[in-house]
Amino acid sequence: MTHGEKQVKEPILRVLRDVFGFDSFLPNQEEIVQAIVERQDAFIVMPTGGGKSLCYQLPAHVMNGTCMVISPLISLMKDQVDVMVATIAFGMGIDKSNVRYVLHGDLPKNIEGYYQETGRSGRDGEPAHCLLLFGYGDIPKIRFFIDQTEDESERTHQVRCLNHMVTYATVHACRRKQLLGYFGEVYPDARDEGGNLKPEMENSTSSAFPRQTPPLPCCDICAGEVESIDATQDAQIVMSAIARTDQRFGVHHIVAVVTGERSDRIRQLEHDQIKTFGVGRDRDKRHWRLIIDNLLAQGLIEQTTGDYPVLKLQPESKEVLFGGRQLHVLKTRKQEGKRPKPSTAAGPYDQALFETLRTLRKRLAVEQGVPPFVVFSDKTLHQMCQVFPTTTIDMTGISGVGQAKLARYGETFCAAIREHLKNQPGSEKRTVDA
Numbered sequence: 001m002t003h004g005e006k007q008v009k010e011p012i013l014r015v016l017r018d019v020f021g022f023d024s025f026l027p028n029q030e031e032i033v034q035a036i037v038e039r040q041d042a043f044i045v046m047p048t049g050g051g052k053s054l055c056y057q058l059p060a061h062v063m064n065g066t067c068m069v070i071s072p073l074i075s076l077m078k079d080q081v082d083v084m085v086a087t088i089a090f091g092m093g094i095d096k097s098n099v100r101y102v103l104h105g106d107l108p109k110n111i112e113g114y115y116q117e118t119g120r121s122g123r124d125g126e127p128a129h130c131l132l133l134f135g136y137g138d139i140p141k142i143r144f145f146i147d148q149t150e151d152e153s154e155r156t157h158q159v160r161c162l163n164h165m166v167t168y169a170t171v172h173a174c175r176r177k178q179l180l181g182y183f184g185e186v187y188p189d190a191r192d193e194g195g196n197l198k199p200e201m202e203n204s205t206s207s208a209f210p211r212q213t214p215p216l217p218c219c220d221i222c223a224g225e226v227e228s229i230d231a232t233q234d235a236q237i238v239m240s241a242i243a244r245t246d247q248r249f250g251v252h253h254i255v256a257v258v259t260g261e262r263s264d265r266i267r268q269l270e271h272d273q274i275k276t277f278g279v280g281r282d283r284d285k286r287h288w289r290l291i292i293d294n295l296l297a298q299g300l301i302e303q304t305t306g307d308y309p310v311l312k313l314q315p316e317s318k319e320v321l322f323g324g325r326q327l328h329v330l331k332t333r334k335q336e337g338k339r340p341k342p343s344t345a346a347g348p349y350d351q352a353l354f355e356t357l358r359t360l361r362k363r364l365a366v367e368q369g370v371p372p373f374v375v376f377s378d379k380t381l382h383q384m385c386q387v388f389p390t391t392t393i394d395m396t397g398i399s400g401v402g403q404a405k406l407a408r409y410g411e412t413f414c415a416a417i418r419e420h421l422k423n424q425p426g427s428e429k430r431t432v433d434a
């Protein structure tokens with residue numbers, strides 16, 4: 001090899017800038033591209049959204065010969081479909097870069113699957129939201145199906161995976177930190193012990209627009225939307241009610257006893273005479289169901305199967321009743337005032353202009369028979385709606401605008417932006433309000 005480092009680096013950076021419109025690489029991309037350009041063999045495993053395609057596309061621009069890409073055909077085909085809302089077809093390769101929202105209506109079977117599926121969003125580097133709907137009631141259902149597995153080691157494995165998922169959903173720790181921690185990576189805490197956002201995190205969300213961009217908490221825990229409460233005493237009340245009714249009743253009845261419901265059935269059974277009757281009447285039924293769900297999830301009590309499932313104490317129940325073991329549960333904080341509307345861009349942008357540019361992008365895409373993101377990504381359009389480039393020179397500063405795209409689309413988009421600004425009096429030099 002006679003290539004000096006500089007000789008290799010310069011054309012690579014030039015192509016990165018001119019063809020792809022980026023000033024810098026994502027993590028690991030540079031080393032990978034360099035290795036390929038130096039004709040080394042490379043075996044690369046990258047996370048979803050890590051920027052794989054650039055790793056083979058860029059060397060094709062700086063090397064002689066033909067670049068052959070062998071890829072699962074379906075994922076390439078899906079890329080040509082403008083799926084606005086996709087159902088669970090993740091296995092079929094929803095491979096668009098601008099997925100903004102992933103909703104899980106059921107608990108995924110394992111962390112690996114959850115990571116893979118949520119990783120489908122925000123691959124263009126723009127913020128995306130993932131919502132996991134979780135209820136403890138899902139757990140017995142999943143356990144039921146796991147119990148059907150005949151192979152014992154496979155069954156044990158599935159239970160372990162389920163426990164990881166439940167822990168992920170129920171522990172009061174940053175979701176991102178937990179996910180990365182599961183895969184052996186360290187993500188620093190966003191908040192100090194007093195719950196304040198650490199100063200270094202305030203600058204980490206966007207270096208491009210630090211002036212306008214408020215720090216974005218990465219999850220509901222970091223945003224302070226949920227709190228962890230010590231529910232040990234409530235757990236003891238529930239367990240005591242289960243014990244004093246001889247472990248022969250289900251969730252509904254135990255909640256009725258704890259909240260002091262005076263029904264005929266309670267009177268007939270004389271459960272209004274036991275010591276725990278009504279001691280939890282200051283909290284609503286939902287609270288007591290939450291406590292029971294948590295106890296079930298942590299295996300501190302058990303629910304039998306069959307037509308009339310009843311709650312049973314477990315050997316571990318003693319640890320909470322007499323052994324000083326604590327129970328902490330997550331509760332959604334009551335919202336004071338209105339929730340801020342989640343933004344899909346890193347920082348505020350002119351939404352009316354965004355709609356205009358999106359329509360323009362759609363028209364160009366249809367004319368050329370390509371998917372819209374091939375023209376420009378959402379991220380690039382968002383930035384145009386923050387910076388308002390009105391000349392092709394301004395346009396070169398926008399991320400994702402390389403020379404080829406500048407020549408093909410630059411003036412058309414500049415004209416649309418100029419037209420938009422013309423209709424906004426006195427807005428030649430305006431900025432967007434946060």
Ligand SMILES: [Zn+2]
Nearest residue numbers: 174218219222
């Ligand atoms: Zn977080």
